[in-house]
Amino acid sequence: MWRWALVGAGLLAAVCAVHAAGGPAIPWNDRRPPEAAAERGGGEKAGAKAVGAEAAGDEAIGGGGNGDGGRGARGVGNGDGVGMGGGRGGHVGGGNGDEGGGGGPGPPHDARSARVVRVVDGDTLLLRIDGRSRRVRLIGVDAPETWARHDCFGAEATRALRRLTPAGAEVRVAGDRAPDDRFGRLLLHLWTSRGGLVAASLVRNGFARALVVPPDTRYAAVLGAAEAAARRAGVGLWGACH
Numbered sequence: 001m002w003r004w005a006l007v008g009a010g011l012l013a014a015v016c017a018v019h020a021a022g023g024p025a026i027p028w029n030d031r032r033p034p035e036a037a038a039e040r041g042g043g044e045k046a047g048a049k050a051v052g053a054e055a056a057g058d059e060a061i062g063g064g065g066n067g068d069g070g071r072g073a074r075g076v077g078n079g080d081g082v083g084m085g086g087g088r089g090g091h092v093g094g095g096n097g098d099e100g101g102g103g104g105p106g107p108p109h110d111a112r113s114a115r116v117v118r119v120v121d122g123d124t125l126l127l128r129i130d131g132r133s134r135r136v137r138l139i140g141v142d143a144p145e146t147w148a149r150h151d152c153f154g155a156e157a158t159r160a161l162r163r164l165t166p167a168g169a170e171v172r173v174a175g176d177r178a179p180d181d182r183f184g185r186l187l188l189h190l191w192t193s194r195g196g197l198v199a200a201s202l203v204r205n206g207f208a209r210a211l212v213v214p215p216d217t218r219y220a221a222v223l224g225a226a227e228a229a230a231r232r233a234g235v236g237l238w239g240a241c242h
Contacts, residue, residue, distance in 0.1 A: 104197030104222050107172040111191065116169045121146045122157025122208055124185065125165060127173065137185040139176055140223045141199045142211040144237060152241035157207040164198050165190070171198075176216035187216060203227050206236015 117126035117133055122143025127136050144151035146158055172191040180186050190198040202208040203226040210223040231238050
């Protein structure tokens, strides 16, 4: 019987030697072949690269030069650093570097301070005014829809308004004649902290159309001229959606 014990011990030693030469042990619950684990590791690295590329894309959307925004595009900047590479490609290009606060008339003397809570779409946002969160509809513009329907350039318009009025930013607001619309939203003109009229920036870069709804016509002429310039340049929705 001791002979059989010696044979068993010899076999056990041989198995351990082969296992040690073959590399590190694989956990008992990892039943995939080694190449599958390697592919998973490579996939995670590729995913990280993809996330990095996406972040770089966001930076490209947020800034940049006046270069072409795609085939047949024309770069157009504005005073708040939001630019548009329109053309058939409809790619967002970036501002022209002049972020001083041009973009239409500055806020009037009776404008009030407000803080951005969040952007809803290209012409609607939530603002905290006098300690209350209020839904606000921008006067004088009509951005492509993203809720009831998905219009061409709706997502781009929403991103443009978010760049102009990021959450937490302090802005200036002023009313016109009508206090609110039929949905109960406050009707307001809005300026960035640098004094740029947000509606003019959106219209001039093709993120929205000018919209005249009497009696709120204080800046109708300014916005009409901005739309005419955007049409001629073929930027934003005028190049991508027509």
